[in-house]
Amino acid sequence: MNSSIRSKQIIIIGAVLLLVAFLFTRDIKGLVKPTEENGKMPANGQMAGAETPSTSSVLSIETSSIAAKNVLNKSLATDITALENSYKGANGAEKIELAKQLAQKWDDVEQITPSALYLEVVAQSEPSTKTWVAAGNKFIKAFESTQDSLAQPALLQKANTSYKNALEKDSTNIEAKTGLGVTIVNGLGAPMQGIAMLLEVVAKEPKNVKANMNLGIFSIKSGQFDKAIPRFNTVIATSPTPEAYFYLGTALENLGRNKEAVDAYLNSKKLAADPTLSSFIDKKVAELKNKN
Structure with missing residues (x-):
């Protein structure tokens, strides 16, 4: 049973990461217009x-x-x-x-x-x-x-x-420290070093959007869905975005909170107003409603 649940979670995470690539190729403010396209301190002598x-x-x-x-x-x-x-x-x-x-x-x-x-x-x-x-x-x-x-x-x-x-x-400087933490989490150093920097940021600025967003994303990637939810809720309370709602829906779905997940996905769809994302979410919502 546990193995089956874990396998489903891995599949969902994989699908999410593929969609993340889609999300990040869209205008962050609305996901409407297509666009182009770790921080250790320097080593001694560098x-x-x-x-x-x-x-x-x-x-x-x-x-x-x-x-x-x-x-x-x-x-x-x-x-x-x-x-x-x-x-x-x-x-x-x-x-x-x-x-x-x-x-x-x-x-x-x-x-x-x-x-x-x-x-x-x-x-x-x-x-x-x-x-x-x-x-x-x-x-x-x-x-x-x-x-x-x-x-x-x-x-x-x-x-x-x-x-x-x-x-x-x-x-x-909080903004620089946040950015450096994000680069570490994304591959330029030990991820936990970047997480520590981002946690330091939210300790000083609990509503920091960038730090909370990246801590939430890292929690999803590592399967810590319960930790991701408050991060995305904090982001949404301050600066609601399609991405934040979508990630929130993903975390809720993985915890079996399907009704809440549907609400989050629909909010993502509403803010994005993007046909491709809307189609994906419509299928996801139908799938979740059938589970209830």
């Missing part, structure tokens, strides 16, 4: 800003720009190319100002990776907690959005480095 050769070769402004322009209309691509040419020919303060403009321009058209890379340029030239956190947050978003298996570790590493640099400026 600079916090150092990049591995593989990271540098996989990600560059040039290659990311070319790939991103492939999904833009010709007019937008032409406008960005003109701005990039100005950036290449500029120096000093003018070049940094153009980097800021390009970061915003790419963000406006929902091309996250080139936006993150320009924010990194800004942070390198104007290093501060604020600029490094901005770069780290954008790299994390790019990591969550891309389906490129080569780019994912490089983006995660850049996020990790950015947050470390932010913490070097201000070791008490």
Whole structure:
């Protein structure tokens, strides 16, 4: 019996992780528009800003720009190319100002990776907690959005480095510590080290959305569904999102609380307003109602 229950839970978790990949390729605010695409402290002798050769070769402004322009209309691509040419020919303060403009321009058209890379340029030239956190947050978003298996570790590493640099400026910064914990949990270090950092964050800020969301996701991945539920409820109380409701439904379903799971899934569907997700949830809801 226990073996059968465990097998069903594993199957459900697998399905959830596949859907997570779908969720993260959609606009986080509404899941309507398709988009592009661990933190040990540096080892002795390793600079916090150092990049591995593989990271540098996989990600560059040039290659990311070319790939991103492939999904833009010709007019937008032409406008960005003109701005990039100005950036290449500029120096000093003018070049940094153009980097800021390009970061915003790419963000406006929902091309996250080139936006993150320009924010990194800004942070390198104007290093501060604020600029490094901005770069780290954008790299994390790019990591969550891309389906490129080569780019994912490089983006995660850049996020990790950015947050470390932010913490070097201000070791008490909650946003940087949260981001660093997220990178650890996602593979750059021992997961429990990242969990400890995120728990430290919620001890200081119990309603921190990013920390609670990632603690909840980790609980689902590790089969600790009872621990996941209060995390997602905290997120929903502060900032309800389709993802939070969907994960909550998953945790409730795995605990046999099917009626509550249905309610959570339907809330996810309502907020997302996405046909693909709606179809998935409709099937899931019908399945759960048949179990009652």
